[in-house]
Amino acid sequence: MATIQLTVNRKAYEVDVDPQMPLLWVLRDVIGLTGTKFGCGIAQCGACTVHIDDAAVRSCAIPVESAANQSITTIEGLSADGSHPVQRAWEQIDVPQCGYCQAGQIMTAVALLKKNPNPTDEAINESMTNICRCGTYNRIKKAIKLAAEGA
Amino acid sequence: MDKLTMTTMENSIRYPEETPDRLRIATSSKVVTRRNFFRLLGGGIAVALSQSCVYGWSDAPPVSEQLAADENTIAAWIHIHEDGSVSVFTGKVEVGQNIRTSLAQVVAEELAVPIQHIALIMGDTSLTPYDAGTFGSRTTPYMGPQLRKAAASLREALLEKAAKALKVPATALRAEAGKIVDGSSGKTLAYGTLTRGEKLLIPINEAVTLTAAEQWTVAGTSIPKINGRDFVTGKHQYTSDMVLPDMVYGKILRPPAYGATLAAVDVTKAKAMPHVTVVQTADFIGVTAPDPQTAANALARIAAQWNTTPQPSKAELFAYLKDNARHGGGDEDDRQEARRLFEASTHRLEHRVEVQYIAHVPLEPRAAIAEWNDGQLTVWTGTQRPFGVQEELAGAFSLAKEQVRVIMPDTGSAYGGKHSGEAALEAARLAKVVGKPVKIVWTREEEFKWAYFRPAGLIEVAAALKDDGTIASWEFHNYNSGNAGIDLPYEAGVKHIRYHPSRTPLRQGSYRALAATANVFAIECMVDDLARLLQRDPLEFRLSQLTDVRMRGVLTAAADRFGWGGKKAPGHGFGIACGFVKNSYIATCAEVAYGQANGQLEVVRLVAAYDCGAIVNPKHLENQVLGAILQGLGGALFEAIDFKDGRILNPTLSTYRVPRFADIPPLDIVLIDQKDIPSAGAGETPIVGTAPAIRNAIADATGVRLHQLPLIPQGLKMN
Numbered sequence: 001m002a003t004i005q006l007t008v009n010r011k012a013y014e015v016d017v018d019p020q021m022p023l024l025w026v027l028r029d030v031i032g033l034t035g036t037k038f039g040c041g042i043a044q045c046g047a048c049t050v051h052i053d054d055a056a057v058r059s060c061a062i063p064v065e066s067a068a069n070q071s072i073t074t075i076e077g078l079s080a081d082g083s084h085p086v087q088r089a090w091e092q093i094d095v096p097q098c099g100y101c102q103a104g105q106i107m108t109a110v111a112l113l114k115k116n117p118n119p120t121d122e123a124i125n126e127s128m129t130n131i132c133r134c135g136t137y138n139r140i141k142k143a144i145k146l147a148a149e150g151a
Numbered sequence: 152m153d154k155l156t157m158t159t160m161e162n163s164i165r166y167p168e169e170t171p172d173r174l175r176i177a178t179s180s181k182v183v184t185r186r187n188f189f190r191l192l193g194g195g196i197a198v199a200l201s202q203s204c205v206y207g208w209s210d211a212p213p214v215s216e217q218l219a220a221d222e223n224t225i226a227a228w229i230h231i232h233e234d235g236s237v238s239v240f241t242g243k244v245e246v247g248q249n250i251r252t253s254l255a256q257v258v259a260e261e262l263a264v265p266i267q268h269i270a271l272i273m274g275d276t277s278l279t280p281y282d283a284g285t286f287g288s289r290t291t292p293y294m295g296p297q298l299r300k301a302a303a304s305l306r307e308a309l310l311e312k313a314a315k316a317l318k319v320p321a322t323a324l325r326a327e328a329g330k331i332v333d334g335s336s337g338k339t340l341a342y343g344t345l346t347r348g349e350k351l352l353i354p355i356n357e358a359v360t361l362t363a364a365e366q367w368t369v370a371g372t373s374i375p376k377i378n379g380r381d382f383v384t385g386k387h388q389y390t391s392d393m394v395l396p397d398m399v400y401g402k403i404l405r406p407p408a409y410g411a412t413l414a415a416v417d418v419t420k421a422k423a424m425p426h427v428t429v430v431q432t433a434d435f436i437g438v439t440a441p442d443p444q445t446a447a448n449a450l451a452r453i454a455a456q457w458n459t460t461p462q463p464s465k466a467e468l469f470a471y472l473k474d475n476a477r478h479g480g481g482d483e484d485d486r487q488e489a490r491r492l493f494e495a496s497t498h499r500l501e502h503r504v505e506v507q508y509i510a511h512v513p514l515e516p517r518a519a520i521a522e523w524n525d526g527q528l529t530v531w532t533g534t535q536r537p538f539g540v541q542e543e544l545a546g547a548f549s550l551a552k553e554q555v556r557v558i559m560p561d562t563g564s565a566y567g568g569k570h571s572g573e574a575a576l577e578a579a580r581l582a583k584v585v586g587k588p589v590k591i592v593w594t595r596e597e598e599f600k601w602a603y604f605r606p607a608g609l610i611e612v613a614a615a616l617k618d619d620g621t622i623a624s625w626e627f628h629n630y631n632s633g634n635a636g637i638d639l640p641y642e643a644g645v646k647h648i649r650y651h652p653s654r655t656p657l658r659q660g661s662y663r664a665l666a667a668t669a670n671v672f673a674i675e676c677m678v679d680d681l682a683r684l685l686q687r688d689p690l691e692f693r694l695s696q697l698t699d700v701r702m703r704g705v706l707t708a709a710a711d712r713f714g715w716g717g718k719k720a721p722g723h724g725f726g727i728a729c730g731f732v733k734n735s736y737i738a739t740c741a742e743v744a745y746g747q748a749n750g751q752l753e754v755v756r757l758v759a760a761y762d763c764g765a766i767v768n769p770k771h772l773e774n775q776v777l778g779a780i781l782q783g784l785g786g787a788l789f790e791a792i793d794f795k796d797g798r799i800l801n802p803t804l805s806t807y808r809v810p811r812f813a814d815i816p817p818l819d820i821v822l823i824d825q826k827d828i829p830s831a832g833a834g835e836t837p838i839v840g841t842a843p844a845i846r847n848a849i850a851d852a853t854g855v856r857l858h859q860l861p862l863i864p865q866g867l868k869m870n
Contacts, residue, residue, distance in 0.1 A: 021444040029400075031440050034392035035385015037563070039514050040595040044804035047514055075385035081382045089298060090383040094375040097774060098247025098516045099382030100563030125813040127606055131804065133514050134247045135781030136774070142748045 004068045008033065009077030013058035024048045026064045027074060028051050035075035035103045039131070049104035050074045056111035068087030075103035078110065086110050090140075091149035097134035109144050117147050186411035195343065196231040196308065196351040198301045228280065229258065229301050231309075235329050235343035237262065237269045239298065241292050242282025243855035244274035244535060245561040246513075247778075248567070248834050249771040250290045252377045253370075256767060257295050260362055260370040260571025260677060261302035263326035264342070266377075274537045274559030276552075284536035286567060286661060288733045288832025291767060295830060296361075304356040313340050323553055346725040363790050364765035364826040373770035378561075389563050390533050395588040398520065400443045401430075401581040402450040403591070404436040405601060409657065409797035420452035429453075430584045437581050437588055454661075462797025463656035469505050469609045472631045472653045479628070479649035486647040489613075492624035496615030500680050504610040505859040506632055506669040507791035508657055513606070513638060515563020516598040517572035521578035522588040528555045532575040533562030540572030547576055548583070558692060566782065567661035567835075568602060571715035599802035604792055605662030606655065608632025610673040617644070620685055629670060631655060636667025636732045636839060639674060641696040657794060663782060667732045667840065675728035675843030689847065690715050701762050702731055705738035708760035708821045722747060723755065734831035735763035739780070739840030743848040745867065752852075752867040753816075754784070754845055760821040761837055764828035776820050776837040783841030785810045789864045 002019045005012065008031060015030050022041075023078055027033045027050065036059060039047030043058035050059045051073040059067075078084040082091060086109050098100045105128070112127040119127070124141055132140065230238045232839045239258055245251045251271050259266040272278050274285075280843045282294075306326045313331035314321035317338060324331050327453055330339045364371060381387035406412070413436075418429045422621075427449040430437045436453065440446035463471045493499050519532035528550065534540050537557040557575065574591045582589040608631040617623040622643035629637060634650035650666075662668065682692035690710050697703050706729050710716075719725060723747045729738040742755040761776050789808045792801040801807045842860055855867065 017442075018444055019449075025443055028392070032394070033385075034388065034394075037389075037515070038391065038592065039516075040804045042595075042803060042805060045514065045595075045837045066469075079384070079800050087383045091375075091380055094373075094379060094770060096247075096376060096379060096382040097249060097778060098514070098562065098564035099387060100247075100389065102382050103385045106500075128812045131512075131514065131809055131811060133512055133566070133782070133809065135778035135810070137781070137810075138777065138818065139774070141812075 002065065002118050004064055006064070006068060006072060007070065008072045009074060012072075015064070017064060020063045020068070023050070023059050023062045023067045023072070024059040027059060027072075033074050033076050037100055037103060039101065042132070045104075046108060047101050047104040049107040049130065051107060051111060054111060054114050056108045073107075075107060078106070084110070085150050086113065086143070086147045089143040089150065093139050093143040093146060094140040095136050095143050097136055101130060101132045102136075105132065105140055109140070109147070113144065113148060119144065124143070161487065178300060190747065193232055194346060194348055194350050195232045195867060196346040196349070196353065197228055197303065198305045198308070198353050198355055222761040229262070229298070231305065231342050231346065231589040233343045233347050235264075235268060237264055238267060239277045241271065241272045241294055242279040242538060243294050244285045244537065244559045246285065246533075246535065246565040247563075247722070248290070248769070249376055249773060250285075251561065252374055252771060253291065253767045254294065254298055255377055256370045256372075257299050258302045260367055260498045261299045263308050264329040264496055266369060266374060268762060273561075275556070276537050276541045276558070281538050284570065286535050286570065287785035288735075289359060289747060290366070291830050291832040292734065295767065299361050300357070300359055301355055303359040304353065307356060308351075308353045309342055309345055312345050316340060316345065324714050356633055367401060370767050371765070371769075373768055376771070380526060384528050388560060389515055389518070390520060390531050390560050391515055391563075391592045393520055393531055393560070394589075395520060395522055398588040398590055399439040399441055399585060400446045401437055401439045401578055401589045401591045402446040403506045403577050404450060404840060405597065405627055406457055407798065408459050409795070412458045414456040414458045416456070417454040420454070421449040424449050424452070425664055428465055428585045429749040432580050437577065439581050439585050439587075443592070447591065448766070459797070464795040465793055466795075467657065468507075470764040471828050472607065472609045475654035476630045477653070479651040479695050485645055486626065488626040489626040489647045491643045492645055493613050493615040496546065496617075496623055498681075498684055499613070499615035500677060500684060501613040502611070502673065502677055502680070502858050504550045504612065504669070504673040504676065505805060506559060506608040506626070506672070507860060508604040508607040508659065508794075509662070509786050509790040510599055510807060511566040511568030511662060512598075512804075512807070513568055513603070516593040516595060517569070517574040517602065518592040519572075519578040520588055520590045521575065523579075523582055523586070524714055525555065526550075528579055529558070530556070530575045530579060531558045531560060532572060532578075533565070533569055534559055534572055534575070535567075535569045536564050536572075541570045541573050544575060544579055548579065554731055561860055566663045567665070570661050571603070573601065594803060596802045599807065600799045601658075603660035605668065605786075606632040606659040606666065607657075610669060612673050612677050614677055614681060616685065620687070620692075620695070622681070627673070629673075630668065632668075632669045633666025635665035636670040640699065640702055640729070640731050641693070642698065655793065656797070663779060664732055664838045667730065667835075667839045668783070668786060669860065671728070671730040671732070671839040672843045672846070675730070676846055676856070676858065679726070679728070679847040679850065684851070688716070693727070693729065699731070701736045702729055703740075703840055704823060705729060705760040705762050707734045708823060709738035709740050709758050712819055712821050713742075713758040715740060720744070722852060723848070724848045726844045726846065726848025726851055728840045728847060730836065730839040732836045732839060735761065735836045737837045737840045739844040741841075741844035741848040743845060743852050745849070745852045750866060752849065752863055754788070756819070756842070757841070758819045758821070759837060760823060760838060761833070762823040762825060763831040763833045763836070764825045765830045766822060766824045767830050769822060769824075772822060772833050774820070775833045777818060779835065779837035780818065780841050781810050781815060783838040784814065786860060787842035787845050787862055789861050790796065791861050791864055821869060
């Protein structure tokens with residue numbers, strides 16, 4: 001066990017955990033931010049995507065100690081009420097079905113749009129490697145483009 | 152929560168925002184019986200969908216007795232509260248098919264209330280009527296009409312009540328936006344005020360007039376997902392997100408292979424860990440800990456030795472299925488006749504089609520939280536069969552069903568893969584011993600290894616043509632995968648069609664469209680090859696053998712949109728396929744491109760036409776069709792479970808490939824709205840056209856006729 005300082009959604013946290021515990025479990029089970037999901041545990045599906053600074057990372061495969069003292073953003077940190085432009089686009093396009101992957105999809109999309117405000121289909125395919133088993137991919141693409149227009 | 156160490160969060164179980172406060176009382180974790188449930192509701196008016204008449208309500212004991220007795224005939228109920236809000240109770244569950252929205256739409260339509268006033272309480276064994284489960288595309292064709300009837304009965308009762316209050320004939324009144332309106336005087340009475348201070352339970356009026364689909368204003372429109380915002384903010388609480396006070400996390404010791412039994416085990420290291428409890432019975436070992444990491448660490452410190460027994464492997468799968476098959480029954484006369492015609496024909500084909508096990512891969516793995524309270528068990532879990540899981544738990548712990556409450560929060564998908572209650576049972580076993588609520592969330596590996604698969608199947612099909620090009624004989628044998636979609640939609644002289652159940656090397660169960668994914672594939676490959684044998688156009692050949700106008704309709708619609716018969720680029724091929732399952736029709740066209748130079752095969756585009764009767768929500772229907780087609784794409788091209796000696800060899804998302812963004816071709820969907828035909832469920836059928844359409848396009852492009860699913864797990868190999 002070790003005491004680790006984290007900054008999540010601009011708030012400071014001190015957690016007393018196994019330093020090897022994946023960031024995902026600290027976010028979900030210690031801090032209680034459950035918007036970020038577990039899907040595979042090996043950084044394949046992207047359900048656990050959060051930001052470290054502005055980069056989208058897969059929190060299931062990052063030991064919490066390596067995220068110490070960095071700025072972490074989760075889906076809850078985008079906005080409390082769904083007013084972030086990407087969340088608004090998602091709602092407008094009515095993207096979610098079961099919804100389980102969508103927090104991760106949105107976080108990946110936000111990071112993509114920060115780097116590339118007008119992504120082509122190819123750029124979306126390349127950056128958006130998250131899995132959606134319900135098959136909402138086409139609507140996600142539409143929502144990313146809508147958010148890009150609105151930005 | 153600025154500074155936290157390990158914590159549990161009080162009051163963190165959430166119910167849908169729109170759940171009325173009075174129901175929150177009823178949804179605390181204590182077991183609520185249906186008998187006392189009506190007492191917990193406030194005043195207002197309710198209708199129960201029961202064949203028998205049930206009058207009066209609440210304080211008179213005979214009513215609840217009668218309700219309990221009528222449990223099996225009650226399918227749903229609707230309650231209008233005094234404040235005008237509406238609660239709809241159904242045992243159906245939401246797994247991403249968006250029935251929370253579509254069922255609210257049909258109630259809003261018939262009851263004439265704004266959809267925002269409606270809250271659905273779903274899949275809770277204490278609050279909702281018994282329901283066998285959410286599967287088989289049954290919600291829309293069965294629950295939908297029942298709720299419509301219930302809502303319409305309520306509307307009529309309110310009209311009658313208002314007529315008495317206003318002293319005018321009911322025919323002078325209309326129901327509109329949650330109010331009864333007197334057209335002549337302009338007076339309005341809100342639904343809630345009509346029943347203030349009363350508790351009314353009315354019987355359903357079986358003869359009530361329903362609004363025709365042509366007149367729909369709420370149903371039939373693209374209402375967005377109800378509570379959709381909660382899914383873009385991360386606010387929605389899936390089972391795996393929920394936390395109970397004092398809750399601990401559980402992990403279960405798993406065998407390394409099918410058929411393995413525990414030879415020896417040493418749990419001392421795990422037991423020595425602080426805050427860890429090891430639960431051990433003859434056939435079950437689990438651990439609990441205050442956080443998932445510690446639970447996983449504790450499990451890793453259990454040293455177990457296993458006895459294994461010889462188990463089948465993928466290499467011998469299809470021989471195994473045939474060798475272990477039980478004969479499908481029925482007489483053999485038609486078989487002999489089909490054989491005779493086959494042997495006598497000069498135009499005949501015989502195929503052996505192999506279909507692999509595939510996994511559902513719901514992105515939320517199995518999860519459950521179990522809590523014991525004075526011998527009563529409450530379990531939250533993601534399952535398509537809350538009442539089935541209730542029975543499973545009652546059986547396992549020798550409890551009466553009423554002592555077990557199963558609650559299903561809207562869940563991270565299922566696709567037929569969550570009929571069972573493994574995690575619920577495991578959490579309940581651990582919770583009983585540790586005396587605290589226990590949460591179990593399966594890992595992805597557990598989900599791959601210990602859930603169940605779509606059955607593998609071997610299909611043998613032989614067909615012969617008459618000289619006039621019609622089908623003379625059709626002999627079709629399915630070993631193991633099932634009989635869904637097994638019937639031949641085409642005209643044929645002699646048919647012998649059998650499903651032969653077999654022993655399954657791996658655990659198998661339901662899947663989106665069940666065995667229709669295999670049977671329609673085999674049928675549509677054969678029919679396509681028959682057309683090519685006669686050098687006839689595959690679309691024209693199909694139409695010449697089909698009498699069903701709706702099947703013809705989807706074929707023509709898909710082909711028109713696709714540009715069937717149009718020019719193909721070099722190396723490109725067109726394929727078509729159609730299917731009829733569960734009262735709806737799909738036709739799919741595919742274009743593929745084969746690169747001679749690199750040997751790569753690409754699905755260039757897909758077009759599908761779908762007819763499921765009257766459309767309840769066009770946008771969400773399109774989503775379901777799209778989702779089914781894309782799930783079908785994975786099973787068509789590359790999904791397959793690899794296994795050897797009873798061990799799953801690819802139990803991860805890096806070794807088991809599912810469709811991702813880059814795999815999705817341009818897709819065009821034609822929805823055929825048949826206003827005068829009752830709505831069928833749409834979650835499954837559209838999956839069945841994808842694989843055969845792509846396969847037939849590959850045959851068109853390359854001349855290679857594939858007879859296996861997946862088609863090209865390692866790309867297309869040209870001989």
